Amino acid sequence: MATTGDSTLTGENPASGALPLLYEQSSQFRHWRFSHAQLHDIRDTANATAVERVKTNYDQELEASKDSSNSKDTLQFLNVDEELSLCIFYESRLQTMCKMVRLPDVVMYTAVMYMKRFFLNNTVMDYHPKDVLYTCLFLATKAENERLSIDEFCQRLRVPSADSVLNLEFIVSQGLKFEYCIYHPYRAAYGLYLDLQDKSVISEMKSLKSLYNKAQAIISKLVLTDVPFIYQPSQIALAAFMVADSEPTIEESINRYIDLRFADQKTMLITIKDDIAGVLSKFKLVTTDEAKTIDRRLRSCANPAKNPDSSIYKKRQAEREKADEEKRVKKLKERELSRESLNDVVVAVDNESDD
Amino acid sequence: MIAQQRNANRANGFGRSQQNMGTSIRQGSATVISYQLPRCLQEEDAQCPVCKSDKYLTPNLKLLVSPCFHKMCESCIDRLFSAGPAPCPICLQTLRKNQFMSQIFEDLNVEKEVRIRKKVSRIFNKRPEDFSSLRTYNDYLEEVEDITFNLINEVDVAETEAKMARYEKENKDSIAANEARSVNEMKKSSYQEEMEKQEKEQRLADYRRQLEEERLLKEREKSDLIRELATSNKPAHAVLATRQTSTLKKSSALRQQRDANAQRNNLLPAWLKTSIPTDVDMREADLENFDPLGLEYQDPTTPSIMTTYNDPATDSLINNKQTRAGGYFPRFAYQRALFDVYTNMAIEPIQDVVMGNV
Numbered sequence: 001m002a003t004t005g006d007s008t009l010t011g012e013n014p015a016s017g018a019l020p021l022l023y024e025q026s027s028q029f030r031h032w033r034f035s036h037a038q039l040h041d042i043r044d045t046a047n048a049t050a051v052e053r054v055k056t057n058y059d060q061e062l063e064a065s066k067d068s069s070n071s072k073d074t075l076q077f078l079n080v081d082e083e084l085s086l087c088i089f090y091e092s093r094l095q096t097m098c099k100m101v102r103l104p105d106v107v108m109y110t111a112v113m114y115m116k117r118f119f120l121n122n123t124v125m126d127y128h129p130k131d132v133l134y135t136c137l138f139l140a141t142k143a144e145n146e147r148l149s150i151d152e153f154c155q156r157l158r159v160p161s162a163d164s165v166l167n168l169e170f171i172v173s174q175g176l177k178f179e180y181c182i183y184h185p186y187r188a189a190y191g192l193y194l195d196l197q198d199k200s201v202i203s204e205m206k207s208l209k210s211l212y213n214k215a216q217a218i219i220s221k222l223v224l225t226d227v228p229f230i231y232q233p234s235q236i237a238l239a240a241f242m243v244a245d246s247e248p249t250i251e252e253s254i255n256r257y258i259d260l261r262f263a264d265q266k267t268m269l270i271t272i273k274d275d276i277a278g279v280l281s282k283f284k285l286v287t288t289d290e291a292k293t294i295d296r297r298l299r300s301c302a303n304p305a306k307n308p309d310s311s312i313y314k315k316r317q318a319e320r321e322k323a324d325e326e327k328r329v330k331k332l333k334e335r336e337l338s339r340e341s342l343n344d345v346v347v348a349v350d351n352e353s354d355d
Numbered sequence: 356m357i358a359q360q361r362n363a364n365r366a367n368g369f370g371r372s373q374q375n376m377g378t379s380i381r382q383g384s385a386t387v388i389s390y391q392l393p394r395c396l397q398e399e400d401a402q403c404p405v406c407k408s409d410k411y412l413t414p415n416l417k418l419l420v421s422p423c424f425h426k427m428c429e430s431c432i433d434r435l436f437s438a439g440p441a442p443c444p445i446c447l448q449t450l451r452k453n454q455f456m457s458q459i460f461e462d463l464n465v466e467k468e469v470r471i472r473k474k475v476s477r478i479f480n481k482r483p484e485d486f487s488s489l490r491t492y493n494d495y496l497e498e499v500e501d502i503t504f505n506l507i508n509e510v511d512v513a514e515t516e517a518k519m520a521r522y523e524k525e526n527k528d529s530i531a532a533n534e535a536r537s538v539n540e541m542k543k544s545s546y547q548e549e550m551e552k553q554e555k556e557q558r559l560a561d562y563r564r565q566l567e568e569e570r571l572l573k574e575r576e577k578s579d580l581i582r583e584l585a586t587s588n589k590p591a592h593a594v595l596a597t598r599q600t601s602t603l604k605k606s607s608a609l610r611q612q613r614d615a616n617a618q619r620n621n622l623l624p625a626w627l628k629t630s631i632p633t634d635v636d637m638r639e640a641d642l643e644n645f646d647p648l649g650l651e652y653q654d655p656t657t658p659s660i661m662t663t664y665n666d667p668a669t670d671s672l673i674n675n676k677q678t679r680a681g682g683y684f685p686r687f688a689y690q691r692a693l694f695d696v697y698t699n700m701a702i703e704p705i706q707d708v709v710m711g712n713v
Binding site (some may be wrong): 021198268 | 508699706
């Protein structure tokens with residue numbers, strides 16, 4: 001992977017060509033890069049195992065509650081697409097929320113990426129996205145240096161309880177494999193905006209500025225898709241610039257720019273752009289009604305082991321508490337015993353002295 | 356009477372657990388034994404539970420503790436055990452005279468706990484480095500703590516004893532190795548302490564000698580100066596000037612010599628250095644090799660950056676005296692943005708392996 005970059009970028013400086021770029025040592029590059037098919041596979045297996053797990057839990061739940069009103073035959077688990085569209089719905093909610101409380105775009109982007117990464121290996125049947133959303137946003141404010149205290153965060157976002165945010169914090173972090181660093185396409189887009197001025201590729205500032213603004217909007221939209229898992233930030237930024245305006249003069253000047261700077265990767269960049277354009281044209285936001293129907297289904301097939309009202313949760317909780325209690329009692333008894341034996345020794349000594 | 360019987364039984368069990376312990380304590384307490392109980396603690400109303408003699412009547416009464424944790428005065432011990440092993444008058448466990456030890460802690464419970472801990476830690480002397488992960492080390496500690504708790508509170512004593520014996524047998528080698536290691540470390544640290552002490556003394560002596568030398572030098576200078584003023588026919592201020600420069604030279608030479616002395620390295624002798632490398636040493640070696648700035652990466656190559664761009668975001672910075680005073684220029688922002696463009700543009704997306712065509 002590194003060699004393809006070196007051939008063009010370090011042409012002037014071959015001595016240091018052996019060293020990788022900083023980005024290539026990042027967790028994003030090493031662990032969060034997939035192909036379309038890989039993403040598909042990961043989601044399929046995650047969904048299948050989740051359904052299996054929830055099913056067994058459901059059996060136990062039915063057994064525990066002795067309630068045969070809803071048998072498991074009527075149960076319809078969410079499939080991969082439904083899970084994904086529910087996530088996308090809540091991700092778009094997250095975006096509007098960020099806009100409303102005036103958090104910067106980078107925070108929004110990071111929070112959405114956290115949600116995406118988390119639900120790549122977890123299922124909405126275990127953790128409802130409406131809860132995970134706040135935790136992701138809270139983590140993102142910290143990661144992107146826009147820290148809000150938890151009280152302020154809850155107040156500004158009207159979250160009823162801070163506990164619901166904080167309780168999930170560790171779980172979400174685990175889902176992210178504790179890799180919080182996200183590289184954004186926003187700075188790359190800014191760099192492109194600057195670089196397009198060089199050699200007067202686009203000399204008319206007004207059109208360049210509007211192009212830049214449009215590109216930023218497209219990036220914010222692209223984060224809802226799978227594109228950030230597949231392509232690199234600067235590639236996304238460049239594609240956003242290319243897709244932003246279909247005016248022939250601008251198209252032509254961006255092509256000129258690619259010839260000027262990235263002649264070697266031109267075919268690859270064009271394919272990426274075509275792919276991203278295809279994703280964009282196919283992509284449509286999930287409406288509230290659609291989300292509602294999925295959510296209604298989810299309510300019936302959510303993992304009962306995570307629901308504090310279910311009897312299986314209560315049972316497990318009780319078991320846990322019982323084990324703890326037993327442990328405590330045992331320790332206490334031992335301590336009492338030892339104290340008693342010491343008392344006996346003291347009594348014996350006293351008796352002896354009385355004799 | 357029943358209570359007494361029961362207690363005797365209990366104490367017997369109690370004693371059994373301690374039987375093979377006496378020797379180990381005696382080994383371990385070699386350093387501690389010199390520490391005597393503060394006078395006030397023994398003095399208050401110490402009374403021998405066996406013969407009932409107390410401090411008031413026998414001022415040189417000294418209570419010792421048996422391996423079964425019963426106190427007795429020295430005269431009782433002499434009386435009971437000088438003819439060889441005899442049962443403890445309180446718990447009937449067989450004791451020997453040489454097993455009695457002076458008490459370190461006033462509270463017998465504390466005394467007992469300390470002894471048991473010492474004994475257990477002699478056998479269970481593994482270190483964090485012996486384990487593959489923190490988790491396993493913690494499990495090990497937990498187990499050791501359980502054993503200690505059992506011994507202290509007499510829960511399943513026989514079983515625990517057997518467990519310990521088994522462990523000792525199984526891990527004979529590693530126990531010995533760890534013991535050797537800790538002895539080595541102790542030797543090293545005591546040697547270092549000794550060296551430091553010596554060095555300190557040396558430095559003090561050097562300093563005294565220097566002061567003396569300087570004083571002598573000054574006196575000599577003074578007498579020389581007076582002599583020269585009296586005998587030479589140069590003007591007085593010329594004589595003074597030449598004198599001054601020469602004294603300056605001399606004192607600076609002296610200082611240099613002092614610095615050189617101070618730098619005389621305090622390296623460890625070879626025999627200590629070549630002994631088993633301790634873990635602390637190895638970790639320090641790691642730290643020395645660690646270079647926080649030595650990250651192996653390079654910046655992406657970007658085309659030359661223009662001096663100014665038409666950019667509303669940095670317009671306010673260009674003539675801002677405050678940011679410039681802090682050393683910030685818009686070109687840093689430009690450079691970072693361009694780095695981000697060029698750093699991953701050429702990375703190819705992961706290609707799907709098409710299974711159908713094979």
